[in-house]
Amino acid sequence: SAWLRAGAGRAAALDGMRLQVIDHSTESRPYLVGETVVLGTRAAATSALTADDADVTALLAGSAREPFVGTAGTYVTLTLPGDARDPLVLEARRRSLDASPKDAIAVQVPDGSGWREVARMVPRLRFDQAAVACGSTSRVRLVFGSDVEVRFAGRLGRSAETPTVSWATLDGARDAQTGDVKDALLAPDGATATFTGPDTLAASFTLPPAAAGQARDCFLWVNGTLAGSKAAGAETSSLTGEPLPDQFALFQNRPNPFGASTAIRFALPRGSVVQLEVFDLQGRRVATLANGYFPAGYHEVSWDRRAEGGAQVRAGIYHYRIQAGAFRARRKLVLLP
Numbered sequence: 001s002a003w004l005r006a007g008a009g010r011a012a013a014l015d016g017m018r019l020q021v022i023d024h025s026t027e028s029r030p031y032l033v034g035e036t037v038v039l040g041t042r043a044a045a046t047s048a049l050t051a052d053d054a055d056v057t058a059l060l061a062g063s064a065r066e067p068f069v070g071t072a073g074t075y076v077t078l079t080l081p082g083d084a085r086d087p088l089v090l091e092a093r094r095r096s097l098d099a100s101p102k103d104a105i106a107v108q109v110p111d112g113s114g115w116r117e118v119a120r121m122v123p124r125l126r127f128d129q130a131a132v133a134c135g136s137t138s139r140v141r142l143v144f145g146s147d148v149e150v151r152f153a154g155r156l157g158r159s160a161e162t163p164t165v166s167w168a169t170l171d172g173a174r175d176a177q178t179g180d181v182k183d184a185l186l187a188p189d190g191a192t193a194t195f196t197g198p199d200t201l202a203a204s205f206t207l208p209p210a211a212a213g214q215a216r217d218c219f220l221w222v223n224g225t226l227a228g229s230k231a232a233g234a235e236t237s238s239l240t241g242e243p244l245p246d247q248f249a250l251f252q253n254r255p256n257p258f259g260a261s262t263a264i265r266f267a268l269p270r271g272s273v274v275q276l277e278v279f280d281l282q283g284r285r286v287a288t289l290a291n292g293y294f295p296a297g298y299h300e301v302s303w304d305r306r307a308e309g310g311a312q313v314r315a316g317i318y319h320y321r322i323q324a325g326a327f328r329a330r331r332k333l334v335l336l337p
Helices: 182-186
Strands: 002-006 011-024 029-033 036-044 047-050 068-070 075-079 088-094 105-110 115-121 128-132 139-144 148-158 164-167 169-175 193-196 199-206 215-226 234-239 262-268 272-279 285-294 297-303 316-324 327-335
Touching (some): 002 011, 011 036, 011 169, 011 182, 011 199, 011 285, 029 128, 075 148, 115 128, 139 148, 193 272, 272 297, 285 297, 285 316
Antiparallel strands (some): 011 193, 011 215, 029 036, 036 148, 047 075, 075 139, 088 128, 088 148, 169 199, 272 285, 316 327
């Protein structure tokens, strides 16, 4: 089983959820480097120096009683052992409850004239290990965006062993507000499951048979879009001064037909993650006008006929579709030359 939790005011549109199963020997541990599973054992950095040349090597070796604390704007320069092509491993956690870009650790490598960023890592609330490829170098710099605790930094020595990788079967997925969302998470046609906090999504899986004498680890993959995004060419507004609607609704765009721009209005009896998209008659998505959380009320999105790439679409007949929780609706619009 797995649980996803969203706090109040947080929302996402989930496209899919999968549980990856890795069986391997007990001598190694699996890490994800990008989307690739790598087995190996870790070796601590041979040197770790702060900006003022304080030696914190012992604090990052994984055995210190207290972790090293990186504060906003500070950095640590590491010298890593082993093969320079092997990934960097960090064991860290962030101190703040809310994750944001400022909480990330920027991973930099020397480029001949200074330092170049090759990756950004956002630690979890609890200590966890993560691996990142950083090219062929033995020197790496960690730049901290906010207070982060680190208790290990070093190299992942790759194992020659090949892991057995398989996928569990999703048996069920349910949250309190929407109910059963399993079909939406499994659908190949772009259907999504809206997830609006405060709420918990509970998923259950059937694991493949385990091999005798093997260790097993699992990685949960979740594909989705955080609330708050919209496409270029779309402007949103909330319509105030009206009573809250008692049901979901998608209204006809105005004007219709239109030439330069049009407005699409919809109603939400409760706050929801809304996806509003435009499709051509062949079912190909032309533009995403909204993909984010909207509070209860009447809302309006304008479209200036631009596609997701920024180019203007050709005249013709199109459909626009809304998804808000379990609500689905579609209407036709006509674009003039």
